[in-house]
Amino acid sequence: MPERSTILSRRRLLGVDAARAVALIGMISTHVEPHIGSDGQTSLAHVLAAGRASALFAVLAGVSIALASGGTSPPHGRGWATAAAATTARAAVIFVVGLVLGAFDSGLAVILCYYGVLFVVALPFLRLRAGWLIGLGLTWAFVGPVLSQWLRLGIETPLDSGVPNVGTLLTDPVGTASSLLLTGYYPVLTWTAYLLVGMGVGRLPLRRVGVAVWLAVGGTALAVLSYAGSAWWLAGGGLAELEAAGTGRHFTTGPIDDDILHVGFFGTTPTTSWEWLGIASPHSGAPPDLLHTLGCALAVLGLMLLLEHAVGRALWPVAAIGSMTFTLYSLHVVLVATVLPETIDDAFLVHTAIAAAIAIPWRRYVGRGPLEAVAAVAANGARRRVREHATQR
Template structure:
């Protein structure tokens, strides 16, 4: 390996952090902007970000786990034990913060507890290479929605425990677990597709221009193909079938009509008909939705990596925001609940500006964000606790 390639493999990838910033701003937009615009149609913020921002957030979780556990070289032996311990420790910190944020009256579908469980799901897959991981992720995008639809025919839980907090965990632990894994806003069963593809992408040499270009093109093609396929199926009789089946009381943001692909389903499809698995609607968890949002996430990541190649460290201010999304997302939830609610004039602009004002100097003069530092310390402690045991890689 040359000196140049060694530097490229070990330095922090600003494009990945920039993609995290895009995911954060997208989630802020869906939280703060109205779904219906002044013209009576779906607002631009929701057209662009609904379903896609959180999917990008989840895919980048897999990328981050892969980069932290060896990058292009999957861990083996003692290295795997250390990587697994560190990942589990991060999962614990993320889950704990998610429980804390769940106690706030934010009205948001907070992702962090689901995110923490996804980190645990990653553990047995850390040893696999890019090809296996991406293949398993694509297979999961097709198979897990079918499993979910079958399981949810007989299992229902109230959405009261879909945003976990300490109270729901203590009073309804079973419902909380079922929501986290199957019926909640970001069900781990179907969202494993994002995790696995992200892990696989994180095993690729992301610093290479060709890899960035391939992610952009492949992601865009998959996203467009999934959306077009769902649209044509709906126009060819699928919509009429879904209108006849109805939602059965399933929570959705709009009616079953010609605008169905812009209606959010809060994590899962209705179980009134297997035909619901043909929609690409945001947060439906149907195969076209998972494939479309996987593609869009890959395209955004590829574009940000290409942008890093094009402008170099000029992308650093955006990457600084993305380097501390754990802290900034948590602060965003607290601010919506307290000082800067949705009713604030230009709330999105205020939240994004505040994120930049905090992140850029913090990253420049301090380093890791506060919650990122806590998670990193927990990971180091966990890694150190197993450093002396187990077979060497």
């Protein structure tokens, strides 16, 4: 069994798995660490990870879809059909697990149902190459928020941050669909930008040092410029415009003041003014927020790929955590809802230590995580059925 695990790890990009581990740890920190620290300021965990960790997860979803569907060689014809079937099967597993987790009283905005829908959105883009995907993703980072703002202008009720679950799907399917696509915490309409850019990155030759450097440098530049641009606009009169417009009935994690770039917006911008599209605040879904978090995600991925080149197998323990984030994230939600709520002492260290204690030996002696294995079985079965159908014809 150790030999099998070694073979699996050699086939995988450790840098990509390590980036997934960073995303998981970042999300754990924002889940269990207080938004405001004991000094009355935004806590370090939220300054560093709020909005960025979940965006990294979404970008890496796109990377995973691209890698699983041919990598640098996009599928066509029968290859696209099998890749689409496998991707749809994975989406179904992720979505169902998300519905189950949404029923737990965790207080967390569970991402998995949104994640599953994003997998389905990826299907028509599987044939595209890197340049087209990255270009479309960056374009959508501007178009998506404008379209979202326009569609939500007629919504008079407060925009929800509810978590889709089996109950909401059965009793209010239209509302659940609206939450997933438009008004929820990770709305697919705007988050498609992360998906497309991630798919484009997954079509690049990620084992090359030059690509890793390009991701790290380009991502850092995009993150800095978009954030600085938003800060400059706010200081130049934008903040006064937003204070005058107000948030209406829109949820935020804090007041609209000089600290606005650290205020969370639960997935969407207020519709009281189009000026809200100029903020880079976490989970606002405005263009500066999408571009900044896209840049952060690319920079983290690039750095992890460079670290893989620098230290090689020494990165394996971190990559082991990232290789089973589906399982570990789900376990984290259940633990927060049951025996290890965010109120326990050193919650972040406890949850992170549990993730490492499970992932490292499991990856070493077993291989895929439990939920990853279920998704793989579903994907392989769907792929096989498509091939058999094509052969019979």
